[in-house]
Amino acid sequence: MDFRTIKFHLYFASPLKKIISYIREYITQELKPVYLLSILLFLAGYTFWEYKYQYSDHLYMIYGYSPFYAFTQFLTFLFPFIVGYLLYSIFYKDWSIWRKPVFWVLIFLAPIVFSLRSLVNCFSNDIYSLLPTGRTAYFYYRCTAVIIRDVAIALPLFIYWLIMDKNKMPFYGFTLKNYNAKPYLVLLALMVPLVIIASYQADFLNHYPKGFSLEPLSMDIKADRKYFFIYELFYGFDFIFIEFFFRGFLLLAFYRHFGWACLMPMACFYLTIHFGKPLGETISSFFGGTLLGILAIRTGSIAGGIIVHLGIAWLMEFTALLHKIWL
Numbered sequence: 001m002d003f004r005t006i007k008f009h010l011y012f013a014s015p016l017k018k019i020i021s022y023i024r025e026y027i028t029q030e031l032k033p034v035y036l037l038s039i040l041l042f043l044a045g046y047t048f049w050e051y052k053y054q055y056s057d058h059l060y061m062i063y064g065y066s067p068f069y070a071f072t073q074f075l076t077f078l079f080p081f082i083v084g085y086l087l088y089s090i091f092y093k094d095w096s097i098w099r100k101p102v103f104w105v106l107i108f109l110a111p112i113v114f115s116l117r118s119l120v121n122c123f124s125n126d127i128y129s130l131l132p133t134g135r136t137a138y139f140y141y142r143c144t145a146v147i148i149r150d151v152a153i154a155l156p157l158f159i160y161w162l163i164m165d166k167n168k169m170p171f172y173g174f175t176l177k178n179y180n181a182k183p184y185l186v187l188l189a190l191m192v193p194l195v196i197i198a199s200y201q202a203d204f205l206n207h208y209p210k211g212f213s214l215e216p217l218s219m220d221i222k223a224d225r226k227y228f229f230i231y232e233l234f235y236g237f238d239f240i241f242i243e244f245f246f247r248g249f250l251l252l253a254f255y256r257h258f259g260w261a262c263l264m265p266m267a268c269f270y271l272t273i274h275f276g277k278p279l280g281e282t283i284s285s286f287f288g289g290t291l292l293g294i295l296a297i298r299t300g301s302i303a304g305g306i307i308v309h310l311g312i313a314w315l316m317e318f319t320a321l322l323h324k325i326w327l
Contacts (some may be wrong), residue, residue: 116153
């Protein structure tokens with residue numbers, strides 16, 4: 001074995017072996033195939049219904065950004081979340097979690113907190129009135145909205161952590177203890193060719209890059225390009241809090257009470273926030289969310305998930321930018 005082979009093994013093969021061992025342990029020790037099949041069938045039907053009838057888009061067309069629309073988002077998140085736990089109880093014959101008061105607090109708290117993100121758009125006119133006017137007004141609104149949405153998620157969960165979990169764990173995954181970047185860098189490297197392939201699809205290019213929606217700013221105008229890249233930093237910041245919510249709060253806060261029962265319901269919830277995005281991205285979110293969830297539970301850290309999630313998000317933006325500007 002020459003030096004290059006040894007180097008490859010240390011930086012790629014060994015971390016990948018660790019990931020595979022975590023997955024194998026979950027599948028062989030925790031997961032019942034019939035439970036996984038029931039989850040996949042449920043999500044297939046739920047996703048088909050959403051993409052065929054565009055339920056969320058119709059509600060938006062009727063109600064616009066309003067408190068009632070935020071309430072419908074709450075129901076959209078709550079339904080698969082509860083079904084995930086219901087199917088777990090059915091196939092594992094374990095109904096004890098439903099008798100715990102903390103279960104009912106958490107099962108409603110999570111979708112309520114995440115649906116608060118939709119309320120930000122209800123106050124768009126108020127936010128606009130406080131920001132600079134002119135061609136950059138929408139740019140400032142989009143960046144400000146990211147911060148407000150993330151605070152809307154973090155603040156109530158931070159209060160919950162102070163009351164319930166401060167003495168039991170770090171703030172839901174914000175720790176570098178037991179963290180090793182190599183497995184996550186391997187996962188990110190494996191995603192590169194998949195994202196490149198996806199970037200040739202029409203629905204992908206219709207949705208990305210997000211920075212192209214900063215009208216009337218345009219990448220065709222040299223002076224405007226700086227706004228695109230500044231917005232990309234804020235766009236990436238949003239994914240840190242998405243990872244914190246799903247692989248941090250929805251797993252680490254729940255795992256303490258319910259064990260591995262929390263993994264699949266989290267992945268069901270995670271899939272629904274991708275409704276409206278390219279179908280392939282929505283489907284893959286379930287599997288990616290499940291994998292990152294296994295790693296988060298095993299390590300107690302979301303640092304690696306942030307690397308993967310943020311890396312994929314920016315990779316999708318960059319590949320779409322390549323297509324629209326240079327290719």
